[in-house]
Amino acid sequence: GAVVSQHPSWVICKSGTSVKIECRSLDFQATTMFWYRQFPKQSLMLMATSNEGSKATHEQGVEKDKFLINHASLTLSTLTVTSAHPEDSSFYICSARGGWRQGPGEQYFGPGTRLTVT
Amino acid sequence: DQQVKQNSPSLSVQEGRISILNCDYTNSMFDYFLWYKKYPAEGPTFLISISSIKDKNEDGRFTVFLNKSAKHLSLHIVPSQPGDSAVYFCAASALLGGSARQLTFGSGTQLTVLP
Numbered sequence: 410g411a412v413v414s415q416h417p418s419w420v421i422c423k424s425g426t427s428v429k430i431e432c433r434s435l436d437f438q439a440t441t442m443f444w445y446r447q448f449p450k451q452s453l454m455l456m457a458t459s460n461e462g463s464k465a466t467h468e469q470g471v472e473k474d475k476f477l478i479n480h481a482s483l484t485l486s487t488l489t490v491t492s493a494h495p496e497d498s499s500f501y502i503c504s505a506r507g508g509w510r511q512g513p514g515e516q517y518f519g520p521g522t523r524l525t526v527t
Numbered sequence: 528d529q530q531v532k533q534n535s536p537s538l539s540v541q542e543g544r545i546s547i548l549n550c551d552y553t554n555s556m557f558d559y560f561l562w563y564k565k566y567p568a569e570g571p572t573f574l575i576s577i578s579s580i581k582d583k584n585e586d587g588r589f590t591v592f593l594n595k596s597a598k599h600l601s602l603h604i605v606p607s608q609p610g611d612s613a614v615y616f617c618a619a620s621a622l623l624g625g626s627a628r629q630l631t632f633g634s635g636t637q638l639t640v641l642p
Binding site for chain 1: 558559561563568570572573576578618619622629632634635
């Protein structure tokens with residue numbers, strides 16, 4: 410149980426275009442979803458936290474109008490990178506909380522999406 | 528300011544021996560600590576956790592030790608197996624307003640278990 414999927418797993422887009430990444434909890438209702446970004450050989454940096462049905466909370470330094478987050482249902486959150494630029498190229502990972510077996514702070518992670526902006 | 532630090536970017540251990548991964552933290556509000564394992568191009572998977580009211584938690588080959596006074600925790604893997612080779616992230620959690628919790632991750636330690 411507690412499976413989180415992401416789609417697509419890998420995407421290449423041209424500079425200036427927008428890309429949408431989906432995160433789904435497959436077998437539990439995710440009351441909270443998180444979006445992270447990871448640069449090579451670095452830690453996971455939290456970008457934003459979203460609760461179902463309310464606006465996402467973006468971390469300091471993360472532009473909310475550039476990284477749009479929608480958590481429309483208890484099983485789906487989307488991250489849209491608008492007007493993407495090469496510096497947005499990164500590995501984006503989502504995670505979810507909501508399973509009743511989870512300990513404090515425990516999150517289930519998706520497999521990640523590799524975004525390359527050319 | 529890094530609140531969770533993993534000072535060793537890499538560690539190599541012989542198969543069958545003990546692997547010890549270390550993690551230090553600075554925020555005294557952290558009350559729950561977790562270890563995640565990550566393979567390349569995959570999301571992290573939860574390994575083991577410990578509450579700040581405990582000093583040890585064991586699950587099979589994995590044991591996490593917490594020294595609150597030193598703000599230090601460690602993950603012991605014994606015996607180490609080649610399949611344990613991965614990046615290990617230490618993470619810490621504090622209760623924010625209401626019931627909200629976020630994870631703060633260390634920079635990770637690449638463990639290589641040599642056959």
